[in-house]
Amino acid sequence: MARGFSHSFVISTCIAATLAAGCSHTQPLAPELVDMRKVAEDAINATSEEFAKAVDAKDVDKIVSYYTDDAVLFAPSGPAAVGKDALRKAWQGFLAGPASKIDVSGTVIDVAASADLAFERGSFTNTITDAKGKTTAVTGKLVDIWKKQADGSWKIAADTNASDK
Amino acid sequence: MPRTHSISLPFAATFAAVVFISCAQPQPAAPPDNRAADAAAVQKADADWSKAAQTKQIDAWMAFYGDEAVLLPPNDKMATSKDAIRKGIADVLALPDLSISWQPTKAEAARSGDLAYTYGTYQLAWKGAKGKPMSEQGKYSEVWKKQADGSWKCAVDMYSPDAPAK
Numbered sequence: 001m002a003r004g005f006s007h008s009f010v011i012s013t014c015i016a017a018t019l020a021a022g023c024s025h026t027q028p029l030a031p032e033l034v035d036m037r038k039v040a041e042d043a044i045n046a047t048s049e050e051f052a053k054a055v056d057a058k059d060v061d062k063i064v065s066y067y068t069d070d071a072v073l074f075a076p077s078g079p080a081a082v083g084k085d086a087l088r089k090a091w092q093g094f095l096a097g098p099a100s101k102i103d104v105s106g107t108v109i110d111v112a113a114s115a116d117l118a119f120e121r122g123s124f125t126n127t128i129t130d131a132k133g134k135t136t137a138v139t140g141k142l143v144d145i146w147k148k149q150a151d152g153s154w155k156i157a158a159d160t161n162a163s164d165k
Numbered sequence: 166m167p168r169t170h171s172i173s174l175p176f177a178a179t180f181a182a183v184v185f186i187s188c189a190q191p192q193p194a195a196p197p198d199n200r201a202a203d204a205a206a207v208q209k210a211d212a213d214w215s216k217a218a219q220t221k222q223i224d225a226w227m228a229f230y231g232d233e234a235v236l237l238p239p240n241d242k243m244a245t246s247k248d249a250i251r252k253g254i255a256d257v258l259a260l261p262d263l264s265i266s267w268q269p270t271k272a273e274a275a276r277s278g279d280l281a282y283t284y285g286t287y288q289l290a291w292k293g294a295k296g297k298p299m300s301e302q303g304k305y306s307e308v309w310k311k312q313a314d315g316s317w318k319c320a321v322d323m324y325s326p327d328a329p330a331k
Contacts, residue, residue: 072271072284072304076239079327080286080304110308110320112275119282119308121235121321123243141237143306143323145282147273157273158284160306162239162325 037111040154044109044118044146047154055102058095064088067156068147074160076140099129104142118146118154124161139164196277203274203317207281207309210317211269218265221258227251231310231318239303239325250322260291267305281309281317287324301330 047066054062064087067073073081073090081090094100107122126138140163147157210229217225227247236244236253244250257265267287274281284306293299305324309317 074284074304074306074325076325077328110280112277112280114275114277114279116277117273117275117280117282119280119321121237141243141323143237143308143321145306145308158271158282158306160284160304160323160325162237162323164242165240 036115037113040111040115040118040148041109044111044120044154045107047146048104048107048120051156052102052104055095060088060091060095063091067159068149071156072158072160074158076161076163098131101127101129103127116148120144120146198276199278200274200276203278203281203311204272207274207283207317208269208272210309211267211272211283211285211307214319215265215267218267221263221265223251223255223258226254226258229319230322231312231320234318234320234322237321237323257289260289262290262292264288264290279311281311283307283309289330299330301326301328303327 051063051066054066064084067084067087069084070082071084071087073087075081075090075094078090081087102124104122104124107120109118109120111118121141121143123139123141126140128136128138130136140161142159142161144156144160145158146154149155214226214229217229227250230247230250232247234247234250236250238244238253241253244253257263265287267285269283269285271285272281272283284304287303287305289299289301289303291299303324303326305322307319307323308321310320312318
């Protein structure tokens with residue numbers, strides 16, 4: 001039964017080839033990791049935009065929902081706010097103050113290879129309008145530490161900023 | 166040759182199984198989870214940095230920054246080159262009778278061991294105009310990156326006072 005050999009050999013070769021082909025899709029690890037970081041960067045960017053909208057809407061509940069439970073907020077010329085209750089108070093105080101519009105620019109996001117931790121840094125301009133309608137622009141820079149959560153969302157673990165003058 | 170059939174089928178099955186198993190295994194085994202050790206290493210590096218700062222030697226301070234570090238100080242622009250950072254730090258170290266220290270209160274590392282952060286509190290004291298004692302307390306955040314030699318260097322360094330110095 002010479003055919004027996006060749007038949008099964010062909011089958012085994014076919015199976016192996018098919019599996020190997022299936023394998024080779026996932027074999028090169030590096031591009032996959034790069035993609036994970038890109039996916040994370042896009043997710044952080046999108047979350048940042050949602051966060052900015054919540055600030056514009058003065059929605060404190062929504063704002064604090066973007067922070068981890070033990071997050072810290074380091075604002076210029078104010079003591080550190082540690083934990084959600086302190087963060088809420090800090091944001092309530094900020095939103096109760098003069099009308100302000102925060103614009104962030106020059107953002108750089110750097111994601112760990114494991115895509116579970118990242119930081120974002122950039123510059124901001126806070127345009128403050130007083131009761132008489134006079135505007136003042138305060139510029140500064142920010143560093144945010146982002147952490148991926150169990151549900152796949154990204155939250156801020158540290159929101160730190162300093163003014164330029 | 167009836168034997169060929171019975172030999173080659175197991176051969177085919179085994180071959181396929183070997184290829185399949187090597188495929189199904191989750192890539193190269195996941196690297197060990199060194200997050201706690203990495204966080205401890207970064208926290209120690211940060212504490213060592215505070216000690217180095219107390220020598221008030223600019224080179225000792227600068228040694229903790231990575232090549233692409235940025236400094237984000239209060240009341241000044243972001244410094245994105247080593248020269249600019251050096252100048253910013255030199256200004257701090259030039260304060261008369263300076264005493265400076267900081268304490269990392271938190272350190273956390275990524276699963277991949279390439280990125281970490283610390284934050285904490287700092288204290289500055291110096292002699293101001295006419296010898297007036299000045300002091301400032303504040304908070305800082307730092308991003309750290311693991312280097313090729315396994316050491317950790319600071320990539321982002323930001324601090325701001327709790328209140329204006331007095």
